[in-house]
Amino acid sequence: MMILRSRLACCSIALLVFGPAHAHVSLERPEAARGKSYKAVIKIPHGCEGQATHTVRVEIPEGFIGVKPMPKPGWTIKTQRGAYAQSYGYYHGPLGEGVKAIEWSGGNLPDDYYDEFVASGFIAREIADTALYFKVVQLCATGEERWVDIPGEGVDAHDLKAPAAVLKIAAADEADDHHHHKHAEAAEIGSAMIATLAIEGAWTRATPEGAKVGAGYLTIRNSGSAADALIGVETSVSASGEVHDMSASDDGVMRMRRLADGLEIPAGGSVELKPGGTHLMLVGLKERLVEGQTIAVKLTFKSGASGEVVLPVRGLGASSGDDDHSHHKH
Numbered sequence: 233m234m235i236l237r238s239r240l241a242c243c244s245i246a247l248l249v250f251g252p253a254h255a256h257v258s259l260e261r262p263e264a265a266r267g268k269s270y271k272a273v274i275k276i277p278h279g280c281e282g283q284a285t286h287t288v289r290v291e292i293p294e295g296f297i298g299v300k301p302m303p304k305p306g307w308t309i310k311t312q313r314g315a316y317a318q319s320y321g322y323y324h325g326p327l328g329e330g331v332k333a334i335e336w337s338g339g340n341l342p343d344d345y346y347d348e349f350v351a352s353g354f355i356a357r358e359i360a361d362t363a364l365y366f367k368v369v370q371l372c373a374t375g376e377e378r379w380v381d382i383p384g385e386g387v388d389a390h391d392l393k394a395p396a397a398v399l400k401i402a403a404a405d406e407a408d409d410h411h412h413h414k415h416a417e418a419a420e421i422g423s424a425m426i427a428t429l430a431i432e433g434a435w436t437r438a439t440p441e442g443a444k445v446g447a448g449y450l451t452i453r454n455s456g457s458a459a460d461a462l463i464g465v466e467t468s469v470s471a472s473g474e475v476h477d478m479s480a481s482d483d484g485v486m487r488m489r490r491l492a493d494g495l496e497i498p499a500g501g502s503v504e505l506k507p508g509g510t511h512l513m514l515v516g517l518k519e520r521l522v523e524g525q526t527i528a529v530k531l532t533f534k535s536g537a538s539g540e541v542v543l544p545v546r547g548l549g550a551s552s553g554d555d556d557h558s559h560h561k562h
């Protein structure tokens with residue numbers, strides 16, 4: 233009996249002293265570089281005084297731009313958009329507005345569990361700050377937790393009672409700067425004109441070591457008076473290229489299938505290939521696709537028109553939605 237009591241005393245003291253310091257809302261990756269994409273994984277460590285969390289609100293800090301939340305089963309997403317304090321350089325030109333706050337609601341995260349809430353975006357090259365603060369509010373049945381404290385004049389980060397999640401900003405390295413300038417000057421990257429077909433916003437994603445497939449995304453506009461179809465995809469980095477579509481199979485799982493007859497581009501219309509939807513599939517990758525590089529893709533159409541478009545390789549975490557090719561059945 234005596235032993236049990238002293239053990240309990242020991243442990244509750246330990247919890248009091250060390251518990252709260254590890255129980256703050258935090259980011260899985262607490263550092264990011266300017267001019268790079270960043271996936272913010274916000275970790276919610278506990279509920280409100282023992283109660284389950286049903287809503288998580290995250291304020292997006294100025295300088296984290298082009299933000300998209302990742303959907304979460306069982307939770308409803310609402311975003312609040314607005315103007316940024318300034319216009320920032322982004323992939324295809326200046327970006328002056330975007331998502332400023334995200335709310336995941338209608339969920340149930342018991343106090344005994346932790347969970348992660350994810351948003352991907354881009355760390356603006358222009359920001360001067362050395363840290364960005366993500367203010368997070370958790371709502372429970374009757375209580376709430378507000379992680380909104382930010383160190384300021386004379387207030388040390390360690391003295392904050394409920395600190396906002398902090399992201400330290402490192403400078404982008406020189407190689408990236410070089411790439412960025414080249415990218416900005418070379419207007420032809422990501423776009424091309426093939427007969428009456430305008431290719432816009434083309435890009436591909438970096439691949440993990442050993443990946444056998446890569447995906448390409450772009451928009452095709454047909455300014456001609458006849459429908460055409462994309463039937464051929466060729467690159468020097470893959471054994472072959474295909475056009476794939478995504479659809480739900482009988483068991484409700486999204487699967488991709490090859491469009492054997494090609495992808496029709498209606499006369500005067502356009503088709504968007506994007507993550508989670510129709511895409512170019514580079515099958516049998518001969519080399520790893522590395523962020524910052526470019527790959528040339530030759531597109532061939534039913535009309536006989538063909539031409540090349542240069543795809544910039546974006547980071548592994550680029551874009552959003554159900555775009556992870558590792559779970560596709562190939």
Ligand SMILES: [Cu+2]
Binds near residue numbers: 447511560
């Ligand atoms: Cu595919």
